[in-house]
Amino acid sequence: MNSTPAIRTEALTKIYRPGLFEKPTTAVSNLDIEIPEGEVFGFIGLNGAGKTTTIKLLLDHARPTNGRALLFGEDARNPRTRARVGYLPDLPHFHQFLSAGELLDYAGKLFGLSYNVRRERSEKLLKSVGLEGHERERLRNFSRGMLQRLGLAQALINEPALVILDEPLGGLDPIGRADLREIISGLKSEGRTVFFSSHILDDAQRIADRIGIIHQGRMIACGKMDELLTKRQDWEVELEAVDGFDILKICREMEWQANLKENLFTVSVPDEEALRQVYTFASEGKIRLLSVEQRRLSLEEAFLKEVDQWRA
Numbered sequence: 663m664n665s666t667p668a669i670r671t672e673a674l675t676k677i678y679r680p681g682l683f684e685k686p687t688t689a690v691s692n693l694d695i696e697i698p699e700g701e702v703f704g705f706i707g708l709n710g711a712g713k714t715t716t717i718k719l720l721l722d723h724a725r726p727t728n729g730r731a732l733l734f735g736e737d738a739r740n741p742r743t744r745a746r747v748g749y750l751p752d753l754p755h756f757h758q759f760l761s762a763g764e765l766l767d768y769a770g771k772l773f774g775l776s777y778n779v780r781r782e783r784s785e786k787l788l789k790s791v792g793l794e795g796h797e798r799e800r801l802r803n804f805s806r807g808m809l810q811r812l813g814l815a816q817a818l819i820n821e822p823a824l825v826i827l828d829e830p831l832g833g834l835d836p837i838g839r840a841d842l843r844e845i846i847s848g849l850k851s852e853g854r855t856v857f858f859s860s861h862i863l864d865d866a867q868r869i870a871d872r873i874g875i876i877h878q879g880r881m882i883a884c885g886k887m888d889e890l891l892t893k894r895q896d897w898e899v900e901l902e903a904v905d906g907f908d909i910l911k912i913c914r915e916m917e918w919q920a921n922l923k924e925n926l927f928t929v930s931v932p933d934e935e936a937l938r939q940v941y942t943f944a945s946e947g948k949i950r951l952l953s954v955e956q957r958r959l960s961l962e963e964a965f966l967k968e969v970d971q972w973r974a
């Protein structure tokens with residue numbers, strides 16, 4: 663395994679200063695990311711969180727105000743790094759009069775690929791993104807999802823070691839999303855690194871090895887899915903009170919969430935210590951335990967929780 667990360671950012675910061683009398687916007691703030699080669703990394707955040715700006719900095723489409731970005735150990739501003747990167751923009755814009763085949767051919771030319779290689783790769787890529795048979799069709803007839811698929815094929819024409827996808831799931835129907843997942847896992851099995859942004863958490867959860875959550879330009883959580891989720895596990899306990907034991911009072915004091923339905927309490931127990939307390943009540947005969955179930959938060963819940971903490 664190569665120890666030079668595919669992506670590394672060091673205190674990467676971008677402040678937009680639109681005009682003399684307008685307030686500057688800190689789009690990306692002190693971002694430190696390290697993504698090893700071969701990893702699929704999901705970059706998650708709300709609209710305006712700073713995802714696209716980060717991607718622009720990685721691609722040298724924007725200059726950092728502070729800090730820097732390195733691709734395979736080289737400054738992202740070095741044009742040499744581009745040859746190893748494939749990029750799908752958030753809103754792919756293609757010339758409407760081109761056909762799908764012509765667009766891929768053109769993209770291949772930009773990377774100096776020979777005619778034969780261009781033909782071979784175009785054919786293979788159109789097939790893998792589900793656009794087989796559309797090679798000669800004009801792009802003005804393409805739906806948004808088809809353009810997105812073509813954008814992906816275009817991003818892969820140079821067989822990049824690093825693929826950067828800005829909202830690749832946008833505009834895709836469920837089949838398109840499943841196809842994309844398959845394409846990304848194919849890229850991973852070939853040892854390529856994938857960096858994608860999304861606010862569709864469910865898909866990100868299925869695709870990514872690791873997730874970073876960006877909020878107002880700052881990375882507020884980053885880790886393997888398991889780490890992000892298990893840190894936030896809790897238990898759902900169903901119980902009955904025995905002999906009028908006032909479990910509701912305890913819940914209020916402990917700030918545990920509780921619901922009562924026909925003598926049955928459903929209590930959300932936040933951590934192991936609290937769970938031990940519940941077991942103690944049971945062994946003292948104050949409550950009767952009916953079920954204890956460990957709950958893992960979905961990434962969506964974890965995400966909203968992180969964001970909430972920062973809002974508070």
Ligand SMILES: Nc1ncnc2c1ncn2[C@@H]1O[C@H](COP(=O)(O)OP(=O)(O)OP(=O)(O)O)[C@@H](O)[C@H]1O
Pocket residue numbers: 678679680687688689707708709710711712713714715716752861
């Ligand atoms: N060229 C620009 N000039 C000034 N401000 C900008 C510019 N581009 C982005 N911003 C601001 O920077 C912040 C981050 O924007 P960015 O496009 O990176 O967010 P995003 O996470 O990609 O959002 P979305 O999910 O909507 O695509 C926003 O507040 C945005 O208004």
Ligand SMILES: [Mg+2]
Pocket residue numbers: 713714715752828
């Ligand atoms: Mg964006």
